[in-house]
Every structure is written in structure tokens, then in C-alpha cells.
Amino acid sequence: xxxxxxxxxxxxxxxxxxxxxxxxxxxxxxxxxxxxxxxxxxxxxxxxxxxxxxxxxxxxxxxxxxxxxxxxxxxxxxxxxxxxxxxxxxxxxxxxxxxxxxxxxxxxxxxxxxxxxxxxxxxxxxxxxxxxxxxxxxxxxxxxxxxxxxxxxxxxxxxxxxxxxxxxxxxxxxxxxxxxxxxxxxxxxxxxxxxxxxxxxxxxxxxxxxxxxxxxxxxxxxxxxxxxxxxxxxxxxxxxxxxxxxxxxxxxxxxxxxxxxxxxxxxxxxxxxxxxxxxxxxxxxxxxxxxxxxxx
Amino acid sequence: xxxxxxxxxxxxxxxxxxxxxxxxxxxxxxxxxxxxxxxxxxxxxxxxxxxxxxxxxxxxxxxxxxxxxxxxxxxxxxxxxxxxxxxxxxxxxxxxxxxxxxxxxxxxxxxxxxxxxxxxxxxxxxxxxxxxxxxxxxxxxxxxxxxxxxxxxxxxxxxxxxxxxxxxxxxxxxxxxxxxxxxxxxxxxxxxxxxxxxxxxxxxxxxxxxxxxxxxxxxxxxxxxxxxxxxxxxxxxxxxxxxxxxxxxxxxxxxxxxxxxxxxxxxxxxxxxxxxxxxxxxxxxxxxxxxxxxxx
Numbered sequence: 001x002x003x004x005x006x007x008x009x010x011x012x013x014x015x016x017x018x019x020x021x022x023x024x025x026x027x028x029x030x031x032x033x034x035x036x037x038x039x040x041x042x043x044x045x046x047x048x049x050x051x052x053x054x055x056x057x058x059x060x061x062x063x064x065x066x067x068x069x070x071x072x073x074x075x076x077x078x079x080x081x082x083x084x085x086x087x088x089x090x091x092x093x094x095x096x097x098x099x100x101x102x103x104x105x106x107x108x109x110x111x112x113x114x115x116x117x118x119x120x121x122x123x124x125x126x127x128x129x130x131x132x133x134x135x136x137x138x139x140x141x142x143x144x145x146x147x148x149x150x151x152x153x154x155x156x157x158x159x160x161x162x163x164x165x166x167x168x169x170x171x172x173x174x175x176x177x178x179x180x181x182x183x184x185x186x187x188x189x190x191x192x193x194x195x196x197x198x199x200x201x202x203x204x205x206x207x208x209x210x211x212x213x214x215x216x217x218x219x220x221x222x223x224x225x226x227x228x229x230x231x232x233x234x235x236x237x238x239x240x241x242x243x244x245x246x247x248x249x250x251x252x253x254x255x256x257x258x259x260x261x262x263x264x265x266x267x268x269x270x271x272x273x274x275x276x277x278x279x280x281x282x283x284x285x286x287x288x289x290x291x292x293x294x295x296x
Numbered sequence: 297x298x299x300x301x302x303x304x305x306x307x308x309x310x311x312x313x314x315x316x317x318x319x320x321x322x323x324x325x326x327x328x329x330x331x332x333x334x335x336x337x338x339x340x341x342x343x344x345x346x347x348x349x350x351x352x353x354x355x356x357x358x359x360x361x362x363x364x365x366x367x368x369x370x371x372x373x374x375x376x377x378x379x380x381x382x383x384x385x386x387x388x389x390x391x392x393x394x395x396x397x398x399x400x401x402x403x404x405x406x407x408x409x410x411x412x413x414x415x416x417x418x419x420x421x422x423x424x425x426x427x428x429x430x431x432x433x434x435x436x437x438x439x440x441x442x443x444x445x446x447x448x449x450x451x452x453x454x455x456x457x458x459x460x461x462x463x464x465x466x467x468x469x470x471x472x473x474x475x476x477x478x479x480x481x482x483x484x485x486x487x488x489x490x491x492x493x494x495x496x497x498x499x500x501x502x503x504x505x506x507x508x509x510x511x512x513x514x515x516x517x518x519x520x521x522x523x524x525x526x527x528x529x530x531x532x533x534x535x536x537x538x539x540x541x542x543x544x545x546x547x548x549x550x551x552x553x554x555x556x557x558x559x560x561x562x563x564x565x566x567x568x569x570x571x572x573x574x575x576x577x578x579x580x581x582x583x584x585x586x587x588x589x590x591x592x
Contacts, residue, residue: 190487191486191580197587201583201586201587202586203579203582203583203586204579204580207579207580207583210572210575210576210579211576276572276573277576279506280506280573280576283502283503283506284486284487284499284500287487287498287499287500290497290498
């Protein structure tokens, strides 16, 4: 199987390195410099005290894709639209974005089997060709449109350190992850606390529950109590972690707020629902980005 | 006229120093050490490049009040209840607290003429006996209960640098200040920005307007647009300032959130109104205090 991994961030590097051990991988990066570096040194993966190196062929994104069976898209959602036209015609495409805003873009892709994935690995990009695999999880994946044959193939021969698990319901898979992201990311980013404080501080926990109520009301979970437990369990399991949105804010980077809260605001608008807390956190995060010049 | 100023914070020091130049003032402080220091050195007032020193008699708060005509109460609202019983029997009492939560305590004071004031001076306590008068404003004051004769006397002989202005409607006077405090303080404290950013950042300005809408809805202003302009004008005039709540949060001190948002939450509860944003900011500020051990 010939796979193109698109995006040289932490997730792109991780996927390219692991999949290269079983498949024929091409990694597409935004800059020529990063592609050159990877072609020279390979990708180094740090995992606990061990580390290993994999030779991967990298190319800059401006190049056309050759004949490939599967494209794995690991760019941020706000970078997605600019590469969408390049994807049309590839037989199978797996999207790894957070949130659900990208779902509406899929109608522009005719003729591809479309899959979405939810990555539960911890990964941190230490350099242009170095990634730290600091949390071994799995990638959940589900079919959105077309034939899932290739996804089954991927799952069947995935390694234990880099598993693919097939999910039946893509909507609930993404909605479940979004419900956690939509609560944990904005709260930790505004309060500037690690994830665990959202459940150990009784006032923040009340805040989490109020924001969660607005979020699940839009996403339409049947068992809201179970979903709340799922979100709180993530806070517990990742208690020491600083969320990706908090890290983005602290580093003055653009956040994924549009993919996360922006999507929910749109849905709420379509449903005619007032969502004062989602609106407030959206404005606060956008305002911080604006102040940093990240979104002018 | 014999005046007792109660509280040795920035406002207490400022009032004691200015009023001593025209009246007979006793300053009551929480600690014996501060009273000793003031008795030894007097109070030094820094005002721009000048400074002056006034000899004031200071006593610790545990002492009983002698025969005085007026008590000016300049402690934080959350310290008010502990000294309330000492005030009963004083013929005139002027309260300078922020917020409106203290209004309900007045029923415990029988037989006093009760006044409330809204201090528009900028003051900063530089030491136990040193205060910087860094913004020359005025003290607005109004009668809540009883005879306002003494307040008129105070206004009549106040100096231009330390004016008293008599207001007719104590409720609107306090409500107007509270509407500004309830919006500017929590937003700047959570976003950790100076006051001006609430109107120069378009996302924060939207946030300010949404929170303002909940606040004025409780306080019952007739002309909401004019009141919003008043709040935004304060942001403009004090653009470089960090609000008192932001300074409290940054220094790990307890804030006045109960007097400000706590009061509004109570009122909203009585009126049966849902106030999601006031609730959210209340929980966030209380949670930060809790995390700092300021309110356990």
C-alpha cells in the first residue's frame, strides 16, 4: 500500500514514521527545508527512554501527489481548505482533524472513500525531523463515505504501539472527542491551568459542568451523564497535562478555536439555540489571538 | 467635627490625611503596628512630584470609639460584618465600600444617619503610613437613611483636591459604579489585561457588551445605552490601569468578587433571572481564589 501523509507536525511525523515500518510512505511538508532535513536524517521517534530512526521520503506540499492508495491528512483544520483541491481523485482519504467543522468540506471531494480518525496518541514535535511519542494510545477511525475496505486493511496489520481501531459511528466518535475538547481546551486556556484542576477545584468543576451542558445539548448525546463522566475521566487521566489550546495561547500561536467552539456556534445558530458560555469563551480565545496578532 | 476613619488601607489613609487638615480625625487600623507607625511618623501623601505630611492620631480597631460625630468606614466589604456592632450608636456613618451588598447590613444599625460614598480618587498604599494620591477625583456621597445635614457640612468645606459631591439617588449612584465594576473587574482579572484592552480588542468588547447586558438587566437602568457608554468611557480614561481585581488576583489576595458579582447573583436569584455569564465569571474568580488558598 502506498500512503501519503500530509503535514509535518507532531501527528504527521508520528504517522509517517510508524507506517513506514509496514507500508510505502511519502511525507508531505509545508516547507522545503523540513522535507530536505527529513530526507537527510530520517525521522527520529523518542519513546520513553528508547528512540528509533526511520528513513522516510519527504516532499514539499507544492508537489503533486503520485499514484497513492491512501492520503492521511494531518494538518490543522484551518489549513485544510488550501489543500483540499489536491486531494480530489485520491481513492482513499483519512482526515485526522479535531472538531467537526471539516465534515462539511467533504462534499467537495467526489469519488474518494472518506474516513475520519481521532488520534489518542500523545505526540510532541521536538524538531523538523524529531517527534516524541509521549503517550501510546490508538487511532480510532470510521468510514464517512464509500468503501471501508482499505481502513480494515490498515487496522489488520497495525502494530501494538500504533493501533488502528475501527469505529461504527463516525459522528458519535468525533462528537465524543469534540465534547471533551470543547470543554477542556477553552477552560484550561482561559484559566491557564493544567487539565486536572478542572475537576479538583470545585468552582472550576461547576464551570466545566455548565459549559458541558451547552456543548452536549448541541451535539445530541443520549446519555449525557456518561458523556460528562468521559470528559471528567480525561481530566483525571491527563491531570498534569497542559491542553493544546493552552500551549498555543502560551506560545502566541493560533489555536483551533474555530474548529472547536466555532463549529458549535454555527450548529447552535442553525438550531436557533442560545449558547452564552460557548459564545463567551469563543470571544475570549479569539480576543487573545487577536491581541497576539495571530488572527489579524 | 470629630471624625473616625476606619481602615488603614489606601482609602483610609487618604481620607484621614485630607480630612485632618480641616477636622479632628482619629484613624482606626487593624494592627497595633500600623497605628504605632502613624502616631510616630504621621501620614505622608505623595501627589505627583509633591508630597506632604499630616499628623494624625491612630488607634487599633479593637479600641472603643469615643464620642465622634461621623465614622467613615473604609474597610473591604468582606471585613464589614466583623466591625458592624461597633458602629451602632454613632450619629453619622459614611460607608465607602464597592458594590451594593453592604446595603442589606444597614438594617442592623438603628439610630444612625447612614450615608454611602463612591470614591473616584486613585490611591495606592505605599507603606503603613504612606499613600500615593495618584488620581485626583472626588467622593460622591448620598443619604441612605436619616438626616443629611452633616454630609452637607462635609461637602461645604471640602478642599478642591478632596471634594465631596452630594448625590440625590444613592441607589443609582452605587448601581452605576457597580455596573462598571461588575464588567471591568472580572473581565480584566480573567483575561489579565489592562482596562483599555476591553474596548480596543473587538472580541473583548463584544464580551464586555454581553456581560454588561446581564448586569444592567439586574440593576434596572432606564437608559442602558448611556450606561454602556459610561462603562466604556471608564475603560478609555483608565486604559493603562490594571483593575483592582486583576491586581488582587496577581498578588494572590482575596478579591471583592462577592461584593460585586456575588451581590448580582443574589439579586438575579431573587428575580428568578438566569445569568450565565455572571455565574461563569463568579465561578472563575472564586476558583482562582480557591486555588490560591485565599478562600478555603
